[in-house]
Amino acid sequence: MKTLLEWLGFGKHELIVENRNYFKTFDRNKPLEDYEYVVLDTELTSLDPKHGEVVSIGAVKVKNLRIMMGGAFCCYARPSRPLPKDSTLIHRITPQQIENAPPLEEILPDFIEYCRGAVLVGHFLKIDLTFLGKALKKHFRGTLSNVWLDTLKLAQSYEEYKRRHVYSDDPVENSFNLNKLAVKYSLPLFEKHDALEDAIQTAYLFVYLAHKLKTTGCVTLKDLMVSQSNAALPSDQGYSTA
Template sequence: MAREIVLDTETTGFDPKTGDRLIEVGCIELQDLLPTGRTFHRFVNPERLIPPDAIRVHGITDEKVKDAPKFHQIADDLIDFIGDAPMIAHNAAFDRNFIDYEYRLCGRAITGEARWIDTLKLAQSRFPGMPNSLDALCKRFKVSLVERTLHGALIDARLLAEVYLELRGGKERVLDLSSGPVGRRSAGEVAQVAVYGARPRPLAPRSTEAEQAAHIAFLAEVLKDRSLWEAYGIKAQEEAA
């Protein structure tokens, strides 16, 4: 595994080609499926009014972003944070369209579809025919939504990081070939589990001599001959003597 960036945006609408603009971007850095603690978050002045329908979704008003930097002022910081890492987004085409549109406007190279991982497509492949919105996946994977009263880029990126981990099977026990203990991965930590010593070979018998004798007597009565199991029981008694 390697470094990945979970990314989410909030916008003034659905399509940059009709004049909509990006107003918030949030990123979470992952290393080997685990958050590193590094984040990137900026509000952006969209240089246009935010429609009431969009405000009802994310709660970001014109007043809140009027003094925020314009996208070209944060573009290099965002590019530096992402680096060459793959970008993970839910319905990635939406976020990619806005990011690449803003990059074009300020003369930066676009990201291109190949660099994006779409968790919506991952979820649709794993849960065909089921609701696969971010909210639905959080509920399915028991990811807490307590802090999400409205959409927000950084909050949604944090939730998506946990969902992505679940979609990749990250909470299953992983094989650790090092000498340390085996870890169970979660969204923000590696929980330690018990480490056991080598088992003795062969394992010591758990039955008593009386139980072994009763077993031999039972076989003799039922099978009326020296069965394989009877011979094995007699051999075990001889070895224990």
């Protein structure tokens, strides 16, 4: 239960407060091209929300539905516990690489600043936001209030639209794995399991889906948000940045 003081914003980092205030009155009815998006990906020590920690954040901006190759956000964070061996096998980050990296709480203010005013985009974003939110809550007593879009849900929505409206010999897509979608949609392929390269891969998927969903009538941000919340496959209603 949140205390009254917390409700009123006391004890929260000023960036968190500013972020919350900005999105209170955020207009979602503008065309998709008019928003700035931050497409992000994190690498974790474990998927277990209790023990897992963020070890790397990668993010790129999308403006006017164009991916901005310059000014990407990319950094390693030193976890409080040593890296489990099995996680190294997945993201290929070695203990030596993060030995001298700052702890996550030192990185987060820059990241919040980077996301200022932007719509957050990720693939199965719930995972990233859960772990980021855990750290934000611990160190800054609050979470990000940014509006978000999940490319996994957008892909589900697009596939569902195609299934209903477009005759196709393609088999029904059951896997919404980022790499499989990139192959299916003939996107340029990036290195797997590197936070920045995965973020760029997600950004390609995002602009691709945004253009495709525009043809189905999703013209504004609100339209896309409705579209993702209607995605037919397992829903994640209710998850928050916390």
